[in-house]
Amino acid sequence: MENLDYARLQMAFTLGFHIIFACIGMVMPFFMVVSHYKYLKTRNPVYKKLTKSWLKGVAIFFVTGAVSGTALSFELGMLWPEFMKHAGPIIGMPFSLEGAAFFVEAIALGFYLYGWDKLPEKFHWFTGVIIGISGVASGILVVSANGWMNAPSGFDYINGEFTNIDPVKAFLNPAWFTQALHMTLAAFVATSFGVAGIHAYQIYKNRNVDLHLKAFKITIIIGTVAAFLQPISGDISAKDVAVRQPVKLAALEAHFETKKGAPLYIGGIVDVEKQTVTHKIAIPKALSFLAFGDFNAEVKGLNDFPKEEHPPVAIVHYAFQIMVGLGVALMLAGIVYLVSLKKKNWQKNKYYWLLFVVMAPLGFVAIEAGWVVTEVGRQPWIIHQIMLTKDAVTPMPGMKYSFFFYLFLYTLLAITVTWLMHRQIKSLNQNPN
Amino acid sequence: MLYVVLFFLLFSLLLYVMLGGADFGAGIVELFASKKNRSHTRDIIYRVIGPVWEANHIWLIIMLVILWVAFPAYFNIMVIYLHIPLTLVLLGITIRGVAFVFRHYDAVIDRSQFWYNWLFRIGSFVTPVFLGLSFSALIGGKIITMEEYAGSSFYDFFINPWFNLFGLLVGLFYAALCAFLAATLLIGESDGMEKSHFSRSSAIFTIMLVVLGFVLLTYGYIYEIKFVRDFIENPIAILCVVLSGILLLPLWKFIRQQRRIASRYMAGIQVILILFAAIVTHFPYFIITADQEISLLDNIAPESTITNLGWMLIIGGTVILPGLFHLMKSFKMIKVLEKP
Ligand code: HDD
Numbered sequence: 089m090e091n092l093d094y095a096r097l098q099m100a101f102t103l104g105f106h107i108i109f110a111c112i113g114m115v116m117p118f119f120m121v122v123s124h125y126k127y128l129k130t131r132n133p134v135y136k137k138l139t140k141s142w143l144k145g146v147a148i149f150f151v152t153g154a155v156s157g158t159a160l161s162f163e164l165g166m167l168w169p170e171f172m173k174h175a176g177p178i179i180g181m182p183f184s185l186e187g188a189a190f191f192v193e194a195i196a197l198g199f200y201l202y203g204w205d206k207l208p209e210k211f212h213w214f215t216g217v218i219i220g221i222s223g224v225a226s227g228i229l230v231v232s233a234n235g236w237m238n239a240p241s242g243f244d245y246i247n248g249e250f251t252n253i254d255p256v257k258a259f260l261n262p263a264w265f266t267q268a269l270h271m272t273l274a275a276f277v278a279t280s281f282g283v284a285g286i287h288a289y290q291i292y293k294n295r296n297v298d299l300h301l302k303a304f305k306i307t308i309i310i311g312t313v314a315a316f317l318q319p320i321s322g323d324i325s326a327k328d329v330a331v332r333q334p335v336k337l338a339a340l341e342a343h344f345e346t347k348k349g350a351p352l353y354i355g356g357i358v359d360v361e362k363q364t365v366t367h368k369i370a371i372p373k374a375l376s377f378l379a380f381g382d383f384n385a386e387v388k389g390l391n392d393f394p395k396e397e398h399p400p401v402a403i404v405h406y407a408f409q410i411m412v413g414l415g416v417a418l419m420l421a422g423i424v425y426l427v428s429l430k431k432k433n434w435q436k437n438k439y440y441w442l443l444f445v446v447m448a449p450l451g452f453v454a455i456e457a458g459w460v461v462t463e464v465g466r467q468p469w470i471i472h473q474i475m476l477t478k479d480a481v482t483p484m485p486g487m488k489y490s491f492f493f494y495l496f497l498y499t500l501l502a503i504t505v506t507w508l509m510h511r512q513i514k515s516l517n518q519n520p521n
Numbered sequence: 522m523l524y525v526v527l528f529f530l531l532f533s534l535l536l537y538v539m540l541g542g543a544d545f546g547a548g549i550v551e552l553f554a555s556k557k558n559r560s561h562t563r564d565i566i567y568r569v570i571g572p573v574w575e576a577n578h579i580w581l582i583i584m585l586v587i588l589w590v591a592f593p594a595y596f597n598i599m600v601i602y603l604h605i606p607l608t609l610v611l612l613g614i615t616i617r618g619v620a621f622v623f624r625h626y627d628a629v630i631d632r633s634q635f636w637y638n639w640l641f642r643i644g645s646f647v648t649p650v651f652l653g654l655s656f657s658a659l660i661g662g663k664i665i666t667m668e669e670y671a672g673s674s675f676y677d678f679f680i681n682p683w684f685n686l687f688g689l690l691v692g693l694f695y696a697a698l699c700a701f702l703a704a705t706l707l708i709g710e711s712d713g714m715e716k717s718h719f720s721r722s723s724a725i726f727t728i729m730l731v732v733l734g735f736v737l738l739t740y741g742y743i744y745e746i747k748f749v750r751d752f753i754e755n756p757i758a759i760l761c762v763v764l765s766g767i768l769l770l771p772l773w774k775f776i777r778q779q780r781r782i783a784s785r786y787m788a789g790i791q792v793i794l795i796l797f798a799a800i801v802t803h804f805p806y807f808i809i810t811a812d813q814e815i816s817l818l819d820n821i822a823p824e825s826t827i828t829n830l831g832w833m834l835i836i837g838g839t840v841i842l843p844g845l846f847h848l849m850k851s852f853k854m855i856k857v858l859e860k861p
């Protein structure tokens with residue numbers, strides 16, 4: 089593999105790592121605040137215990153998110169110097185606002201972590217709310233920067249020069265809203281089901297059930313709501329992609345020939361050479377409808393675009409299938425929860441809890457898959473239709489070693505964090521109250 | 522607006538050097554403490570630095586964002602030719618950051634604490650050294666740009682600029698500065714035995730700082746490092762250094778009299794003086810390559826970007842600074858404000 093490939097792998101790996109911690113850092117504070125609120129209302133010590141143990145989790149995840157994010161801010165430049173040289177001044181606005189959001193988050197976290205029994209109760213609780221809000225704000229802001237890469241705007245591109253820069257327009261690029269909405273919901277889905285699954289496992293094992301039931305309830309309700317909204321937002325995203333990046337849409341669907349009333353493929357094995365998709369379920373006219381809201385609309389196929397502008401079709405298609413499939417699965421799990429509110433005896437069934445244990449990692453898998461769709465689907469461009477990824481990469485050779493270095497460091501970190509979480513839960517069960 | 526942006530750049534640099542530095546320094550003080558002093562150092566660090574360490578490090582991110590948004594050409598050279606030392610900085614930041622949190626938030630206290638402690642201490646020491654190395658590479662006059670020397674090797678481009686004795690000296694100098702700041706800060710947070718430990722540390726690191734500074738200037742002068750020569754020949758820079766040397770005397774007096782507020786002011790002023798001296802020498806030419814000097818202000822971002830960034834920083838600043846201030850005050854970080 090070439091230098092460029094390793095640089096891309098490193099970017100993908102480090103971003104894929106960061107996003108997990110970023111999502112948890114965005115959403116866990118909300119759980120914490122809800123539980124804390126219940127404690128302030130009921131004075132039930134179980135809620136206090138739950139809040140404090142979630143808090144420790146937040147602290148551990150937060151630092152991992154913060155250090156990997158710091159690395160990313162350097163990496164954007166270190167791996168893609170040519171990109172940052174031109175893009176930096178254009179998309180500076182979300183990044184500078186993000187800096188402010190991080191600060192607010194860090195300050196609020198300082199208050200919250202160290203403020204127990206020191207600050208007035210309500211103010212202390214409120215600093216927790218601020219952590220959550222500023223976390224979500226930073227997520228939305230970075231995603232807006234990513235949206236700009238998909239829908240570059242706010243400048244004129246003349247003879248290879250970027251002129252007439254309008255940072256506000258670049259910030260509010262056509263992709264920012266759909267992407268930010270979808271990402272924020274995704275963070276809620278994934279983290280809620282993730283945390284709910286961990287507590288479901290404890291209930292399954294019959295440990296400290298009182299506490300874990302409370303935790304499960306808080307998280308699964310939030311998760312279910314988000315899981316219902318997610319496909320709606322995904323549909324908005326798809327319609328947006330259809331207009332903004334028709335090649336990407338064609339790749340998502342492995343749609344080779346331009347057609348009116350195009351069918352939607354579910355599953356299937358893609359053969360890029362032969363331009364066929366086998367072993368699929370085809371729903372007639374559904375793709376035209378999903379993309380344009382009209383059963384007979386024309387959907388452009390990959391063959392309408394020059395070959396060198398095709399993204400890796402198979403990867404994008406599989407990733408898209410995985411994301412949508414998991415989205416549907418998580419929504420069904422939400423339905424199971426809603427039904428169990430009526431049919432109380434379901435909750436006595438071991439398999440009920442096992443189901444949520446199985447669901448725990450799926451939201452995160454869907455997030456990774458979704459990012460593969462967005463990022464790999466944008467290839468070969470780093471800035472859609474403006475700059476090629478290969479023109480942006482660092483001239484320094486030896487990215488291979490850099491990639492393996494990060495692989496080693498982050499794998500070690502991931503193992504340690506998992507092990508620490510395991511210890512948190514164990515200690516939670518060992519000393520009830 | 523360019524001045525607003527420059528102000529925030531220098532302001533975040535200063536705060537990162539001081540607050541981030543005190544943070545690193547706390548780990549260095551712990552590293553060099555005797556076995557019996559380590560555990561109280563650990564507890565005090567948690568109490569004093571814990572609530573703010575996260576915020577302290579965001580100054581680095583703000584600095585970085587300002588650089589890439591407003592000064593893209595400058596940032597470009599930095600990230601290409603300093604790839605390796607910056608990676609080492611990131612490694613250090615990662616290790617000490619996670620080790621700090623792990624050692625205080627691990628639910629079970631057992632032998633793994635041994636690892637967290639050592640990773641934290643060593644990470645705290647090597648990170649400022651690497652930061653110093655990176656800075657020295659920018660001003661060391663050894664960077665050669667690829668357009669001009671197509672024939673050079675990987676070593677010439679990516680290793681030689683930072684892998685040298687000058688870089689190491691700059692790194693150690695910054696590490697000593699960090700330790701000096703931390704020790705001086707910690708004196709005011711302790712009493713009895715602990716206080717005398719930190720007073721001793723503060724004195725030792727001050728001496729180290731002076732010695733290293735002297736060696737650094739001598740070495741740079743003898744080996745004709747342009748930045749150092751210009752530094753020595755610049756009357757304002759020399760005035761700052763002499764002033765900061767003279768201010769050591771009142772600093773020691775305040776430490777002995779246990780006037781923690783005055784001693785913190787003194788330590789802060791000294792850092793500002795040293796930083797000011799370094800900046801004034803070469804402003805705005807902060808990259809010195811083998812055959813040219815590159816200005817921070819060359820090829821800056823267009824006016825619309827600078828204006829936008831300036832406003833964002835002003836708005837961000839008005840939201841953040843009061844909050845940060847309140848945080849530090851609530852946890853009694855700013856003893857300066859108390860009546861002595
Ligand atoms: C829990 C995670 C999750 C789930 C269940 C879904 N998605 Fe998603 N999707 C993401 C997580 C995600 C993501 C990781 O957050 C992405 C990557 C970039 C982005 O903005 O969101 C994404 C991107 C993304 C894109 C590309 C947007 C672009 O390139 O601008 C489309 C078209 C969809 N999604 C559509 C869907 C549909 C139709 C779903 C139906 C169930 C769905 N997603 C479920």
Ligand code: HEM
Nearest residue numbers: 109110113114149150153154157158160161190223227230
């Ligand atoms: C879609 C992608 C991303 C999302 C949703 C996201 C979101 C977040 C969130 C919520 C945090 C807060 C940390 C926490 O609570 O754990 C965070 C941290 C951070 N992120 Fe990201 N991020 C993304 C990608 C990036 C990228 C591409 C960069 C680099 C340019 C970056 C830089 C950072 C930095 C520097 C921090 C640390 C801030 C601190 O010290 O608190 N992030 N991110």
Ligand code: HEM
Nearest residue numbers: 096099100103104107230233234459460463464469470477
């Ligand atoms: C955190 C969620 C994200 C994930 C998991 C992710 C994933 C990926 C992947 C898989 C690639 C490699 C694509 C390829 O080379 O085929 C990539 C590339 C890249 N991403 Fe993202 N991405 C995320 C968010 C972002 C954000 C928020 C930004 C910018 C602000 C960003 C900027 C880039 C850049 C500059 C590249 C390299 C150039 C390219 O390959 O096009 N990414 N990312």
